[in-house]
Amino acid sequence: MTGQKFMSEVSVLAILVGLLLAAASLTPSLIPRDMLFQGVLAGASTAVGYLCMRFFLALWRALEIPELGGRPARIALTILAIPVLATLVFCISQARMWQNSIRSRMGLPDLEATSTVKMLLVALAVFLVLFAIGLAVRGLFRILRDRLARYIPARSANVLGLLLSAVLLIVVTRDGVVNAALKVADQSYVAAQRLTDPATPAPAQSWKSGSAPSEIRWDMMGAPGRDFVESGPSRADIEAFNHRPAQEPLRIYVGLAEADHAQRRAEIALAEMIRVGAFERKILVVASPTGTGWMDPASYDVLEYMHDGDVATVAAQYSYLQSPLALIFETDSGLEQAEALMHVVYDHWARLPPDRRPKLYMHGISLGAWSSMYAFNVFQMMNEPIDGALWVGPPFPSTLWNQANSARDPGTPFVLPELDEGRVIRYASQFAKPLRSGKPWGRIHILFLQYASDPITFYAPSGFWRAPVWMHEPKAPDVSPLLSFTPLVTQLQLTVDLLFSTVPPPGFGHTYHAHDYIDAWAAVTEPAGWSEAAAAALKGHCGQGEMLGCANGS
Structure with a gap:
C-alpha cells in the first residue's frame, strides 16, 4: 500500500478519538503496569477508539446522512485536534507519575525515566498491528457489500454488509481463534500437571x-x-x-x-x-x-x-x-x-x-x-x-x-x-x-x-459505560487516589488488571x-x-x- 493510499484509509476524526482514549488509558487503575503493558493498553485503547468512531461513521454513511466536508471539515478537525493533542501530551508527561502513585502504595520501586519512550513505541506498534487487522476486516465488509449490492438496494447492502462482517468476525474470533488458543492452553496445562518428578515418589506415610x-x-x-x-x-x-x-x-x-x-x-x-x-x-x-x-x-x-x-x-x-x-x-x-x-x-x-x-x-x-x-x-x-x-x-x-x-x-x-x-x-x-x-x-x-486493589473482586462489567460503585467512594489505602473513570477505557484497564492481578507483592491485588x-x-x-x-x-x-x-x- 502506497503512502498516499494508506493516508486515504485513515480517518483523522477517528484517530483523534483513539488518541483521546489512549490518553485516558495512561491514568492509574488497580494494578500497577510497567511501561511495556502500558504501551499495549495505550495502543489497544487507540485502536478501540478508532474502531468505534469508524463504525459510527460507516453507519452514518450507510444511512446516507449528509456530513461535513471540504474546508469546513478541515477547520473543525483542526479546532478539535488542539485540545485532544494537548490532553495527550499532558497525560504522557504524567503517565510515569501516575503509575508510581500505585507502586509506592505497594512498596514497588518507581519506574525509570526512560520507560515513557518505550511505552510510546510499544503503543505505536500495537496500534499499527490492530490497524492492519482493521483494514482486513474493512476489506471483508466491502466484498460483502459489493456482492449484496447486485441483488438489493445500495443502502440496504451497506447496512447488511456491515452486520454480516461483524457477525463473521465474532464467529471466527470466538469459535476459531479463542477456541484454538483455549485448546492449546488446556493441553499445555494438562501436560504440565501430569508431569511427575521421578525424584518425588508417592508418600510412604499411609x-x-x-x-x-x-x-x-x-x-x-x-x-x-x-x-x-x-x-x-x-x-x-x-x-x-x-x-x-x-x-x-x-x-x-x-x-x-x-x-x-x-x-x-x-x-x-x-x-x-x-x-x-x-x-x-x-x-x-x-x-x-x-x-x-x-x-x-x-x-x-x-x-x-x-x-x-x-x-x-x-x-x-x-x-x-x-x-x-x-x-x-x-x-x-x-x-x-x-x-x-x-x-x-x-x-x-x-x-x-x-x-x-x-x-x-x-x-x-x-x-x-x-x-x-x-x-x-x-x-x-x-x-x-x-x-x-x-x-x-x-x-x-x-x-x-x-x-x-x-x-x-x-x-x-x-x-x-x-x-x-x-x-x-x-x-x-x-x-x-x-x-x-x-x-x-x-x-x-x-x-x-478482600483487598480493594483486587480486580478479580472489583472488576465491573458495567465499566464500559458507567463508573463502578467503589469509584465513587474514598479510595482505600492500596488504591491510587488519582484513579478515575473513563467510558470504554476503564473497562480495558480493569481487563488488563484481571490478567495481571497476581503481579503485586503479597498483601495487594x-x-x-x-x-x-x-x-x-x-x-x-x-x-x-x-x-x-x-x-x-x-x-x-x-x-x-x-x-x-x-x-x-x-
Whole structure:
C-alpha cells in the first residue's frame, strides 16, 4: 500500500478519538503496569477508539446522512485536534507519575525515566498491528457489500454488509481463534500437571493421599495436588513452634484425572477422609481450589499451626486452567465439583453425633471462593448449620457475595461493607481486621477477606459505560487516589488488571498474604488460648520464610 493510499484509509476524526482514549488509558487503575503493558493498553485503547468512531461513521454513511466536508471539515478537525493533542501530551508527561502513585502504595520501586519512550513505541506498534487487522476486516465488509449490492438496494447492502462482517468476525474470533488458543492452553496445562518428578515418589506415610493404601492415585493427582499433600508443616514443625504436642495435619486431594465425573471424585474424597480419620479431627475444612487446582499455602499452613495440626482439609480439582480462563470457559465445572464434594461431606458429617464431629468450615480463594459459595446450601444446612466459611478474593460474579453487598448497612463502603452489625457475615482486608468492631459474632462465622486493589473482586462489567460503585467512594489505602473513570477505557484497564492481578507483592491485588490469613482464620475458627501475642509470633514465623504462603498460583 502506497503512502498516499494508506493516508486515504485513515480517518483523522477517528484517530483523534483513539488518541483521546489512549490518553485516558495512561491514568492509574488497580494494578500497577510497567511501561511495556502500558504501551499495549495505550495502543489497544487507540485502536478501540478508532474502531468505534469508524463504525459510527460507516453507519452514518450507510444511512446516507449528509456530513461535513471540504474546508469546513478541515477547520473543525483542526479546532478539535488542539485540545485532544494537548490532553495527550499532558497525560504522557504524567503517565510515569501516575503509575508510581500505585507502586509506592505497594512498596514497588518507581519506574525509570526512560520507560515513557518505550511505552510510546510499544503503543505505536500495537496500534499499527490492530490497524492492519482493521483494514482486513474493512476489506471483508466491502466484498460483502459489493456482492449484496447486485441483488438489493445500495443502502440496504451497506447496512447488511456491515452486520454480516461483524457477525463473521465474532464467529471466527470466538469459535476459531479463542477456541484454538483455549485448546492449546488446556493441553499445555494438562501436560504440565501430569508431569511427575521421578525424584518425588508417592508418600510412604499411609495416612497421606496418594500412598499405597490410599483411595487416591498419586500419578492422577496432578502437580498442584501433590504439592499440597507433600508440603505444609509436619507435626514436628508445629510442636517446635508451639512448644506443645501436635498432630500430623491431614490433607486429602483428588485430582481431576482421578475420575471423569465430579460426583465420583467427591465419593473418592469421602472414602479417603473416612480411611484416614478426617472426621475425628477438631477442624474440618472443605476447600475449593483455584482454576489450576492450586491450594494457597498461605492459608492452610497457618490454620494448621494455630490448631496444633488437629486439622483435616479436603479438596477436589475441577480444571487445569488459570482462574480467569476457567471463570469464562469452565464455569460450570467448578460449581459442579464444589457442590458434589460439599454434599457428600456434609451428609456424612451431619449424621455423626454432635459431640463427636469436627467443626466444619468452607473455604476457597479466587474461583475457589466462588464455587465454594455456590456449594453453600442454606436450606440443606438450616437445621444443622456448619460452623463458618472463609472466602478470599471472591470473584465479582459471585452471587452470594453480591447479595451480601447489596444488603450492606447504609453508609458503609462497597469495598469493605458492614452487614447487620456483623452478626453472621463480616468483611476484612489487609487494613481492617475481622474483629475490629468488638461486637459478638453469631453461631455461624462467615468472612470475606478482600483487598480493594483486587480486580478479580472489583472488576465491573458495567465499566464500559458507567463508573463502578467503589469509584465513587474514598479510595482505600492500596488504591491510587488519582484513579478515575473513563467510558470504554476503564473497562480495558480493569481487563488488563484481571490478567495481571497476581503481579503485586503479597498483601495487594490478588496476592493474599499469610498475615491476613492468620487474622481471618483466628476470627473464624477461634483457636483455644489464641492471643495477639500468638498472632504476632505466627506472623513473624511466616515472615522469616519458614512457612509457605507468599506465592500465588491461581
